[in-house]
Amino acid sequence: MFEARLSSTALLKKIVDALKEILHQSTLDCSDSGIQLQAMDNSHVSLVSMSLRSDCFEKYRCDRNLSLGLDLRSLTKVLKCASGDDAVTIKSADKADKLQLSFESASMDRTADYELRLLNLDQEHLAIPETDYACVVHMPATEFARICRDLSTFSESVVIACTKDGIKFSANGEMGSVNIKLSETSKGDVSVQVEEPVTLSFAGRYLNTFTRATPLSEKVKISMAPEVPLLVEYPIEDYGYIRYYLAPKVDE
C-alpha cells in the first residue's frame, strides 16, 4: 500500500509542470524514504531527476517499493480540476493498475476523488556519476529563466562561459548576437565558485524547458565541468530537488 498526503496541491502542480514539457510519461519510484523519478527525454539529450523525501508529506506510507507508471499529461488534466490550496492524497494498492487522487478543499467541505490509469513503462535507469564540477553558480531562478528566454530569440545554441569574473551567456544568430554577463553580487543573490574556467555550448530550447521549474524555487544552481552534461538544479523547498542534465553540443 502506498499513500501520501500533501497539504497543498499547488506544490504537486508545480512539480508536474516542471516535468511535463520534457517527459510525457514516466515512472514514479516510491519507497519508504520518499518518491523519486528519473527519465530522459525522447531524444536522449536531457535527463530529469526528481527526489522528494517522505517528510515533505503530511502523511506518508509505503509498505513496499512501488513503481507507478504515469502519463503526465493525464495527471496534468486531473490536477487542473483541483484548487492549489486543496490538500491532495495519492494512493495506490500493491500491484494496482490505478492511482487514486483525492482532493479536499481547505474548508474541508468538498472532496473530489479521481482514478488515473497506471501505465506499464519499461524505463531505462542511468547511472549518474559523481562529478566534481569545476564551476558552480547560484542565481535567482527568474533571472536564469529571463536569460534563457532572451537568448533563444537569437540562436538555437547558447554558449555558457564561466570564469572567476562571473558567468556569461551568449548567442549568435542571423539577426545578431547577445552576451549577458552576471557577476557575483555583494548581496549574495549571484554566487560563482570556479576551480577552472569552463565554456560549453547547449541547445537553448532545452534550457528553456528546464525553466518551467522556476515557480518551485527562488534560486537555481548551475554546475559545469569540461565535456560533461550541464546540471541545472532547483530545490523543492527543503525536501528534495529537480535536477536537469543536458548534454553539451560538440563541434563536428
Place this chain on the structure above:
Amino acid sequence: ASFQHDLILYFPAT
C-alpha cells in the same frame, strides 16, 4: 556545425 551526443555516452545504463 555542432551536434549532441546521446546522454547514455555520459551516463551508462544500469
